[in-house]
Amino acid sequence: MPRFSLIVIGFALLALYVFTAAPSIGFEDSVFLTLSCLNADIAHAPGYPLYALACYPFANIPGIDPAIGAMLFSALCAAMACVVLALIIYQLSGCIIVAWGGAVLYGVSATFWSQGNIQEVYALNALLFLTAFYLALRLRDVPQSPKLMVALFFVCALGLSNHWPLFVLAGVALPLVLWSVRKSAWRVLCHPQTLAATVTAIALGLLPYAYLVWRAHHPVAYLGVPFAPNDWESFWQIVSRQVHFASDKHGGAGVADKIAFLQFVGHRVLWGEIGVLGGILAVIGFLRQWRLLSLSLATALTVMFLTGTVILIWRLDVLYDALQEQIFSVYPLLPYAVVCVWSALAFAGRRYYQFAPVICAVLALGLNFSANDRRQHTLAEDGIRAFFDVLPAGGWIPYPSQFKFAKYLQITENIRPDVAVLPAPNPYVFEVYYAGPRLYAPNTLAYENEVRAVNVYARHNALCYNVFVLFDASWQSDEHLLFSCLSEKRRVVNHPAVVVWLRRLINSDYPLNDQRAREFTGKAIEDATRTMLQLRARLQLPEQWRELLSETRQTPHGLLAEVEFLRDKTDLLISRRRVDEMATLAASGMLSRRNQARLLSALGDLYAAVSPRNEDLLSTAIKHHAAAAALLPDAQSAVVQRALSFYREEKLFAEEQQLIARYGTALFEHVQN
Template sequence: MSSYFLGIDHPPGYPLLTLLGKLFTLLPVGSIALRVHLLSAFFGALTCVALWLVVRALVADAVSAYTGAVLYGLSATFWSQAIIAETYTLNTFFFFCLFYLALVFLATKNLRVLYVFAGVFGLSLANHWPLMLLSTPCLVLLLLPARREVLRASPRMLAIAFVACVLPYLWMVVRSRMDPEISFYGPISDFESLLFFVSRQGFRHVDVSQSADIADKLDYQGFLLMEMVRQYTPVGAALAGFGLIRQWRRFNLAIASALLAGWLGSSLVLGAMLGFDYEPLMKAAIRRYPLIPYGILAVWLVLALDALTSRVRRGAAAARAGTFAALAVVVFLSHRDVNVRRDDTWARDYATAVLESLDKGAVLFVHGDDDSFPIGYMNRVEGFRPDVTLYNDEGLLFRNRLFRFDAPDKGRQLSAFVRGSERRIYYASAGLPHEFSMKDGGLYWEVRKDIPGQRMVFDLSGTTRAFIDRMETMTSNDPWTLHQRDTLRRRVMSVLAYFKYYEREVFLSGGLSTYYDRLAQTPHGALGRLTWFVLDKADPAEFLAWVNETTSLLEKTGSKSERGWPPYMKGLLLLRLKDDAAAVASLEEAVRIYPNHKNPAALALLQYHSEHGNRMAFLDIGNRLFIGQSLDLSTTEKLRQLGARLGL
């Protein structure tokens, strides 16, 4: 969407990618989405060319260069990022171009090469500057033997790099003030706003989780090492390990040290810096960051193959080519099923199902990546259901924002909008503030002003039922798609559970039991069954059995917040059964799993200790989980009330 509308992407903005993407939207082929996907493929191919040049310069053998380039192109994660609209192949293209330019300068001492190097480096910072800066020590070490020449040329190099970097960001600022259709935060009004945007300060809550600890960092180190093995199969990884050792004999100290620094930068060093919880969605995010280290692995792999095949007295060239072909076939077959996605239409199907089912002239509030991007693309770019008006409930992304993203009274403004609108209002994420009844339809919620009071009603339309079938026949291996499917499984299951316990006749006669039984066997379907209204109706023994079953299903696939939910619901049940000791233990287990102020078990414990006068226990939880955190107004008021009961 950003490329199509020449808009402003999420921080740090990626202005260069947006401009290049706009050029690709002008190609006379396929959909707009396909054209921007081709941008990644284009720079993926150019990255392989740049890597070919690097290997050719280092090893001086054409077959080895082709081996490295082809294997890198077929590696699991690079391939996956070269077929979707993303920023990572442009980043790898810049890095390996810079590496090659540095090698050329070391060989020729031509200052013009250094100036080109500076310009390319500046442009790279207008793409994904965090990953490029993590890889910069590699380039510094590589140029160290020519440090005198580099220092003499540094004033002009810095000027060139500065201009190349600043110009795209300057365009971004100017463009943001033109109020484009897509603009993540809206107009960038001053230098402070620009610094906030480019430095990604608004994403601090994403980069650092309150519940992450040293164990998460260690888990990520192990995960990243396993990802290294996955890229080229265990055989290829073993060869790369041999190449890492071999390089200290084959290359000079500067080149060998540079390659090692480049491998460490956006892999293990970055993994140690990030504060992510170790869970499936974050693993999917972090596995994309080490594309540069994966390319360096290809260099080491080639170095190992070259060393081994050079020992063949006769037919060394044939042995080298045969080994390359065999390894390329194995790597291709290992990653083909995951990365050949011609039938993966999940995002389009989801967005179409949601938009098709809305009333004419409806308003739909979207929230996160899962709904904002696919629905926004179909509605704004492809013009599907132009009568539907999209808003982001955080004031992000779309031009028609109701308030700024940092407005202190977003809840009040949303509630006022809902109250004053005469249109049908839907929202894709729970929590839209209003004082009316609402209908949960599985795929989204609907404001129902025609139903008195603040009641919750449930419904599963024909469109939603058809999408459940689509959801359960999906064969995608994409982790983001699987995450959205699991989220929808949980939401749909909560609706099915309502019908099972509150509208039994509809549940049985409407064919809903089939969907219920199917989803109950999945981890997130089982999770969706553990709701407050089921707790009110289900037999306690049956509910406890579901808690145990869900805990088992989520053990290896759930996030911390998801794994903390079953013991939380168990604690609520035990409180109702007057088993306070077991209830508190279960709630504490939920907090141990997910030690975050967003965990409802934390507030439940605070409420229990407040009601029972346990001042020290109350303070312990409050200090550990709530002090120093950014809390919403309702949580702050709740804490004030609970603390007042204890004289705090």
């Protein structure tokens, strides 16, 4: 295949990714990974040591934001992955036009594009695996080549040093590629010199994990894991992703959720990634591959697709909703490459139809541009800068969704060095923060002991904290909109900068075409609403806050905060009309599955609290509690426990027995404990 055409494809896609990138940090794991690149530090499990080392030079390019440098690394990896895919398609089809079309189609597909213009590990993973696949194809043609054999194992080892779970899932296809030449390849591998070189290559490829352990014993600027891998047990917990088991398995997730994820993947394959035309071409290509390719190659592509979709979905136990859709969508990145290969093979060898993948790529570019144009995505940075503008000197303990962004700006721009950005009321972090940034074993103190230590700390240091941290009741504080500062006198402090920022969120001034941005925005609105409701119950709100409160209460997350606030205020009287109004708003709001369950559960309690009570109100309350429990079918979830408590308080024996029958002994044992 002409090298000039490969260079054109690579540079065109690289320019596209850079042009559509965000100007700074964004959501997903971009903050963790940018900090990992900046200092070659440990990222969250499984550590991604290869990514940290390879990205380090890019994040440290003089004169540019480290986030931009880390994005450039992702963009380069994504563009190179498409170049390798072009070589793969050309190797399979022998047609230059379809190789161009399939490679560019993958480059502008919805999910792959989204990983090429942010700070993430998936573009590097795609590059490494596609390179391994191409080397396997070359080795299939020249099975006597020891150099290709050694190179293949070296690239596979590098892939395991980056994102081993996804690499292993797709890697099942590599032996199938070599199946027809397995005897020749085995003889080459067993040659003493080749075997020694292969073992050395594997060791070198896995060497970044040794760096991960070495890095854990040196000062770390930011740690995205709860502990450092400074012994074999902690090393295995991080590398094996045991620390993520809770997030990979949601209580109550079942077959219905798996089927929903399969339907989602089917939608992405048929038209969500590359458009309807691309999906049609993929189906045709899947059928044609059994005639165009050898049985082992066609099987390899099919297995590569299935392991990253069906098998992966069946292994995960995750509740299905829009947010989980977005989180999961990046996992089948390699199966989407297979889809583009199939699209390219649909009319390979057909003179007048071989431009179909090229036409499909042009259409996909137009379809996916708006969703992946991140040039205006400044939500995360703008929010933190608004906080920094109004924070007085002292320690600040924000909630986790804010901490990582604040820490990033402090490290990269030295913003507000007079403010200590801390992740939680955690005396261990206090100690290491002022002794130095060396982080090792996790803090094991109980929450009550942490709060007690924080109170001791606050007697000798200025301290600002999130308004929901349970400090000693004797402390007075200045009540700011999303945080409080300990002081001698309790008062409300009006900060216009934060009010302006929240109003922009309410009016959807930011592009919110992804669920992570919606969650971040909703969390800020929810916390602000709850803060204002709490303060209104005991203090006089500034006029600007009263106006803001009336606006936040009309948003889905503001409504959630208000309903839960009223539910917990048992001394308040509420009318049936007001509860009906909130129920109407709840039906039209866009909330995640968990938040929708929280809202329905709180509405159930509110309907039961309306006075005077009647059968209609009781049946409505039962309906809402049942709907909440159905959304989060986990015996230990708060909404299920609240439903059980409600049924017992109201002596609704039939409903209680139905709930126990649905969840079995797990619910009963949890209640007894």
